[in-house]
Amino acid sequence: MDFRVLGPFEVRDADTVVSLGGPRQRAVLARLVIAVGAVVSTDTLIDDLYQGTPPATALASLHVYVSNLRRAIEPGRTPRTPPQLLIARRPGYLLDTSDVDALRFAALVADAEHRPSEQALPRLDEALGLWRGTPYGEFSGELWAVTEVNRLSELRLVAIERRAEALLDLGRPQAVINDLESQTTRHPLRERLWWLLALALYRSGRQADALATLRRVRKLIVQQLGLDPGPELQSLEDDILQQAHSLTAPANRVSPAPTVL
Structure with a gap:
């Protein structure tokens, strides 16, 4: 089962x-x-x-x-x-079971954490592919379920962020832009998502869009929280304005094709 x-x-x-x-x-x-x-x-x-x-x-x-x-759940059990x-x-x-998709999801995310990007990416894709909607569906608002629903939802966001990091590390910024734009709309105060989106735009050759994204999140945080963005977002904006070498995408990791003799 x-x-x-x-x-x-x-x-x-x-x-x-x-x-x-x-x-x-x-x-x-x-x-x-x-x-x-x-x-x-x-x-x-x-x-x-x-x-x-x-x-x-x-x-x-x-x-x-x-x-x-x-x-x-045990239809074959004899009387x-x-x-x-x-x-x-x-x-x-x-x-008494470990056949629960939430357990598989958490294990995949944990396994991906300390692996290189090319190994982490398929694990994160598999983990996120297990999701079908709000955890526990009809029971998600029950008091006994809320803590677990929030924990799983937070872990999903962590997996989304790690997947974006892996794709950026592998030199594939275009592959994450649409998803990150959607996620920042759903979670507008989660600064890490905005940071990743701005970096993906910059690495896609869209410096102006990256800066506009950072200005947008700055305005949003000031309006809703009365605060300035955190140091990571401020540092990224400075680096983009200076076209810092540290923002350059990692070298392509794809092995060269063998020479045909």
Whole structure:
């Protein structure tokens, strides 16, 4: 079973989407996925499901939800055999699986961090390709999900930035401009995105556009925060005005074609 949370919450068995039942039953499973193999107490599950005002039948309903979920995610389990995925363990339940797209995503981003750009790029592309929308979909606004949704969203931005850095390092600034323009629109106060966009424009031979970009973000930060841009943006603007050698793209790393005799 493949548990997918980087977008609408779903479970897949190969190419088939598993039916998980109604909203509260689905929420039980999503809450257990967030716990990453840790036990979630029945009290916590009930409190999260009913937002602090559970009915008298809440515990019985929770047991029904768990029973139904076990049948859905372990369809081949024979009667009276212990469950392998959704396990009862005092004082509640845990989901014993590492087949979660969010875990694969985080591992790929971490693996790419210390690799050279040509090795980091395919890992970051694979990681970002796992995303399908807002993490945890219908549950993204629930109090028990918000912290994890924000963590994953931040890590996605880090991956986008590292991917742009890798492409710039490989001498491919044109490949990142459109994506960075889109990301700065969505995250207008994230200075690193603006820095990368201005550098990509400069390395694409668009010095005037790079400077206009830096002026735009300066105005935006002053208007919204009453602050000047951070030192990295200010230093980049000075370097562009001086056409500093440090802004030059790295040498092409592509190996020369072999000589044909």
